[in-house]
Amino acid sequence: MDFNSIPVLINVGFFVLAAAGVWFAGARLSVYADIISDRLEIDKALMGFVFLAFATELPEIVTNLTAAIRGNGVLVVNGMFGGIVMQTAVLAIADMAVYNRILTLTYLAYRSINQLQGTFLVLSLALLLVSALIGDIALVGHIGLTPVLLAGLYMFAVYIFMRYQKNTQWQALDTPDAQQNIAPKGIKSRFEGANTQKLVYHAVASGIVILVAGILLVQTVEAIAYQTGLGSSLIGVTLLAASTSLPELSTTITAVRLGAHSMAISNIFGSNLLMVFLLLPSDMFYREGLLLESVDKSARFALIAGIVVTAAYLIGLILRRPKRVLGMGIDSWFVMLFYVASLFVFYQLR
Numbered sequence: 001m002d003f004n005s006i007p008v009l010i011n012v013g014f015f016v017l018a019a020a021g022v023w024f025a026g027a028r029l030s031v032y033a034d035i036i037s038d039r040l041e042i043d044k045a046l047m048g049f050v051f052l053a054f055a056t057e058l059p060e061i062v063t064n065l066t067a068a069i070r071g072n073g074v075l076v077v078n079g080m081f082g083g084i085v086m087q088t089a090v091l092a093i094a095d096m097a098v099y100n101r102i103l104t105l106t107y108l109a110y111r112s113i114n115q116l117q118g119t120f121l122v123l124s125l126a127l128l129l130v131s132a133l134i135g136d137i138a139l140v141g142h143i144g145l146t147p148v149l150l151a152g153l154y155m156f157a158v159y160i161f162m163r164y165q166k167n168t169q170w171q172a173l174d175t176p177d178a179q180q181n182i183a184p185k186g187i188k189s190r191f192e193g194a195n196t197q198k199l200v201y202h203a204v205a206s207g208i209v210i211l212v213a214g215i216l217l218v219q220t221v222e223a224i225a226y227q228t229g230l231g232s233s234l235i236g237v238t239l240l241a242a243s244t245s246l247p248e249l250s251t252t253i254t255a256v257r258l259g260a261h262s263m264a265i266s267n268i269f270g271s272n273l274l275m276v277f278l279l280l281p282s283d284m285f286y287r288e289g290l291l292l293e294s295v296d297k298s299a300r301f302a303l304i305a306g307i308v309v310t311a312a313y314l315i316g317l318i319l320r321r322p323k324r325v326l327g328m329g330i331d332s333w334f335v336m337l338f339y340v341a342s343l344f345v346f347y348q349l350r
Contacts (some may be wrong), residue, residue, distance in 0.1 A: 026250025059214025
């Protein structure tokens with residue numbers, strides 16, 4: 001469907017409907033994941049890292065693979081790496097949405113598995129940056145060595161996290177009181193009486209809605225940016241980035257409102273690591289050569305920025321400063337300001 005040929009007002013209507021669909025489905029998905037993890041005794045951080053991350057990345061998976069099939073390697077790598085910074089900045093917004101208005105997100109998320117996830121993410125981005133600087137090596141045909149190694153690292157990370165969920169060697173001594181961590185049941189209470197199988201079906205249906213509405217969201221934003229002349233402006237770039245991160249924003253905010261703070265952080269770290277994993281299937285579908293040969297200055301800066309913002313939250317998770325400053329933690333303020341500054345750098349490098 002050619003959205004550029006549709007009147008701009010109709011595209012705006014499609015955009016509003018798609019955004020509402022993504023937001024509603026993302027919010028419900030977090031509720032289902034929270035209840036299912038309680039019933040099946042699955043670690044919430046692991047649930048966020050694997051299940052929520054995969055569901056919210058579905059639109060990006062389709063759009064990136066489509067771009068790879070069309071031979072647009074620059075779009076693939078810039079879309080992947082640029083999205084990492086935006087998705088991490090979602091945690092700053094989630095910090096403002098924490099139900100407890102006194103404590104910070106990184107204080108409430110006291111599970112050490114979040115630190116392990118962030119460390120694996122920094123390692124993956126650093127290895128990817130090294131490969132982007134020195135060049136990739138063809139392994140089989142047009143498939144590079146780096147995407148294969150990073151895909152293996154991702155699967156190893158998931159294996160480690162599954163074994164780590166019951167680890168008791170690293171535990172926070174200073175944890176929030178039970179009363180401080182209570183969140184209102186709200187919508188969650190409406191589904192606590194449903195059987196687990198039904199909740200799983202609802203979760204799958206929510207994932208499908210995120211997939212369809214998310215793809216529609218990206219396409220309508222691109223059409224609106226083109227029709228209004230905003231496509232080459234900073235506003236156009238920001239609007240597109242915000243639309244692609246809307247599933248993560250919805251699920252993460254709902255998770256923190258439910259009190260599932262570790263699941264919220266795992267959702268973002270997991271989504272970013274999944275982005276790195278997607279290099280392999282994208283490289284397989286990209287037949288113009290090695291995909292990492294398409295990495296330009298913008299993509300390299302995006303990798304560096306991704307390492308910086310992830311490291312900032314790792315520091316926050318280790319220090320665990322409880323006090324907010326103007327509604328957010330210091331780490332969230334740094335990430336938000338760095339993200340805004342990075343937008344201007346991206347615009348200059350385009």
